[in-house]
Amino acid sequence: MIFAKEQLRRIERVVLGIFLRHPESALATTLRGEHFRGPFHRRTLQAIRDLLASGEALDIERLAERLGGGDATLGRLADLWRNESGALDNLGWYENILREDYKREAFLRTLRASLLALEGGGGDVEELRSGLITELARLDADGGQDRACTAEQMMRETIESIEAAYQSKRSGTTPCVPTGISKIDGPFGGLHPTDLIVIGGRPGTGKTALMLSMAATAARAGRKVGIFSSEMDRTQIGQRLVAMQTGIPASDLRVGNLDDASGDFKRIASASSALAALPFLVDDTPSLTMSHIALRSRFWQASQGLDAVFVDYLQRVQPSRQKETRTLEVGQVAIELKNLARTLGIPVVALAQLNRQSAERIDKRPHIGDLRDSGMIEQEADQVFLLYRESVYDANADPRSAEIIVDKNRHGSCAVLKCEFDPERMLWRSESESAALARRGADDGAASAARWIGTWDWRQAICEEDAG
Template sequence: MSSPVEWGYPEAEQGVLGAIMLASLEGDTGLVADIVGQMNSGDFYHDDHAALFDAIGDCLSRDMPVDPVTVGSMQRYLPSGEDTLAYGATLCRIPSVANVMTYVQQIKLWAVARQVVGIGRMLESSIAQGLPLTEAMGAAQQSMADLRDLQRGGKAGYKRMSEIVPLVLNTMDDVLNDKAPPKLSTGLADLDKLIGFLRPKSMVVIAGRPGSGKTMLGLQIVNHVAVRGRGVGLIISLEMGDEELTVRTIASLGGIDLRRMEEVKVLEREEWDRIGIAASKIKDAELYLNDTPGLTVSAIRADARKLQRECGLDILMVDYLGLVGTDGKSQNRADAVAKVSIAMKNLSKELGVPVLVLAQLNRNSTSRPGKKPQASDLRDSGQIEQDADAVILVHHDPESEAGEQGVTELILDKGRQAPTGSCLVQRQGQFARFVNFAGREPTQEEVEQSRPFAGRAKWRKDHETF
């Protein structure tokens, strides 16, 4: 956020973190619980402090005392590169914990101030982009309503359900009167119907076997939100480089064959025109990439929080969960992945946006009739399935007749807000995209004859761009 004002109170943040560790050393577990129960990492403006608070939470979740050594064992380095143990030792030099609750209130007030400024900038940007005023105001009003959580102050975390009823009714009234913020679409009509659009504060897992198209689907969704939906998207790619992702986006938006883009000397004028149009769309879009290898959750959080402060954020994609770095030294693979999964779920709630988390599947599905995957096939940890609000499995069997014709099944095997089911999409691998499938579902007789899509794979006419 470019402003002469320092949008935080670093001394108060240092005082709170130091007080937590000092209270733990003195055996005052009640005070530690009171402080941690009132705050979350999103309250901290400085990314090092947010990461340190998360490391403190990791210690408490493992019933470990909180001090510079234990916190440093959870996360060796802070996002700035500073040694966690050394910085934690510095914070423990505060004289007492007497004024810590005052510091807590100061931090939370600054958090509210940042949110209010961010909402104002979001409203200004929406109007500048030509969004109808009623929609822009609706989105701003919804964001202001979300500030209630930040303004609880020292109140207990529990509340009567009757307090929530007016919020629910107001939301329903906004929808009825077309004042609600626009829903985020995936760009694929049948997938939107299947999952009920992308919801804020949700963790959506997109999983598949290698080569199934999970990255292609995730990238296409984020591109649609940023290009067609005029939102802000951030892609954390721990597998593909930023140039490869950009080439794929150009191919998808412009309908350019990826193989032709590698042979630029033979491209025709019409293809160059398509590339120019796609590049222009990307130039106008709020679409951001980070392909730094081995990023930890704290580094991803810092990047996302910074972008959200400066430009806003509507959707985040992480490709893929198994490559996210961890700071713990003694964790086995399952524990490490489970920790990352929990952190991703918490990050979706903290940022208030849908987080697309890509994940690998094990080989269990390949031995089943039809080779259809299940959410239980998620590799490394069952925690992923537990944390996810929705699990979308990309099923493409290139050895089947349907697979040969590009037909891909998207299976919703878990959905908190939608019943399980599936839909078909048409894979256009040469353009690095999926398009809406317009063929009919196979009959049971055709499935039994192993010829479910003979001569009937096609797509809708709206496939040129998504």
């Protein structure tokens, strides 16, 4: 609902009158000066909060002294005190009106400035577009929610979250996003809402393969997954997924080395049909910016739901605003990805390149300090998974041997997870899952891939068997 200017001025006066009569509400409000249109009203709100913050009692005489203007100011404050009779119970409704008006006006100002720049020929189109997206995301995030709470509120919500986790485990469901790697889904509980998970590795270690393995598993479990890929286009992603599903080597799919007599095309058609039905959303924009990722993610969540976001890869993403150095820019991207995870209430998984230091050491296993360009990545991440495959450095090593090194875990202990990597199918598994497949006679490539990327119930049974 749109209110006329005079109606909004009246609402501002009503709100200030409530604050004067109920000072505790002025301390608790999330309104800021810019939410008010009237200059005197903006100054009055700030003066009220400054006076209360200093520990003084709220008195219109002292307030008038802070504002200046003598008897005229005192008269205006006395009028607010006596004549603006809004009810405290309705304060939230009034606040929402002022916040929505502020958002509308702020966005209109941004649109007008962008239009003037375009008409004058002095604005770069991409820069203006990025600015619009950034402003929209900022206004959307400015919902005015009060994040402060009492210990009682905090513990009530904590108990509710523990109860929900317990009930989910008993019912065989989980609010977390499964990855298909039993050693992550079991001890770590999969990917948790609001977490930023960074997967780091040197080139060729299988970062994108692990990301797609996780994304495919999540989608098959019914989770709505968004993938941002600045390195690979959508057809390359599709080929990787078909390779995992069918067991046909990804290299053969890429060059067309297929045999119709052996049923390759039938398997590809069947896999493509199954994959097309998954709740996948893919954006393969080459030059990704955080503004683009944030806006597209919000659109996906609002239009059809979104349970997880995967970004390939962090160092290729540009921040919403340029910084002085590349290190600061990468750090800003990490901060914005974490903020996105918290704002949308979903896990965000970002791939990251490592520097060359790990490749130059005798023991080439990476550690968290090898993350390229910025220490802010490790600070912002809730979990850091580092990938290691000895065969990347030693041609005589087992190409299937792989490790996921959990080098940071904000929610628990770190670990080294022994895994298996299939370089032809671009497929990651826990070692225990590979052993279970072997026991079940799943030697055929197509059957192996199909069973790996099968239902969550089957994987859960494997995990339970290993635990037993």
